[in-house]
Amino acid sequence: MTEAWDAAVEAQIRGAVQRGEFDNLPGMGKPIPGRGTPYDESWWIKSFLEREKLPSDLLLPTPLQLRRRIEQVPDEVRDLPTEQSVRDFVAQLNGQIVAWLRNPDGPRVAVRPVNADDVVRRWRAERTRPEVATPATEPATVVAAPHRSRRSWWLPWRRRG
Template sequence: MTERKPPGMSAETWVERQIRQAQERGAFDNLPGAGKPLPNLHARRDENWWIKQKLADEGLSADVLLPEPLRLRKEIDGLRESVRPLPTERQVRDAVAQLNRRIADWLRAPSGPAVPVGPMDADDVVRQWREDRPTVPKPPPPEAPRTRWWRR
């Protein structure tokens, strides 16, 4: 691309010839981002576009930007769904205890907006966890050994 446009040739024709020659040389093969869509140029009008782009690149949710009380409130609201796949009651209680520790830490030194947040009752969460679990039918008890007619 160091050669200059010859006099008398239109700029468009010269540019297109340069592009065609570069394609023939393979200069556009294996470029990073090949096959990916162009970034949304209208999104750059937002003053926080770079934050949103970084979150998308890292695969993070915007929840990491929330103040601590709002994050805790969202975790409290989603606790029922987050403990549903846990296999044992001990793990459910541990998850509730971990959340309660974070709530207690925030209550000791609150920062951010005043959002009412209180500790969760582990027994209530376990009760809901048991109700949400699919009921697995218990196998029937084994039959008592039959006595033979000559031993009666």
């Protein structure tokens, strides 16, 4: 049964080659990409990201994506036209951070909401500064949560001090 099937498939391929159906295919005459390189388990993910021109940050776990977004806040808000648009951007980012803090997944990474007032202050200072070569901007400051021991919340009768 399989020999008859193989023969039928081979006959169809030979007929398509004779009719020229395989001529002018994309990549014809070019080497096969990745041939001769060591095997990579995630080759298909990397090729998808490259083909679709997607950032590789999408592969990062959520807390690391949020940390990267926090680092990029000064660059993201630099061209926003109004203070309100800067505050809206920070509020949207803080909403994502709070949503992750309520239901964390991935590695344990400290991620705190961004202080909107600090971002606006930097945004104003950058707009009033004359156009000069801008040095690398430092990441946005985050609101520091007060340190709290893990046990104190479930021992209300215990004296805190």
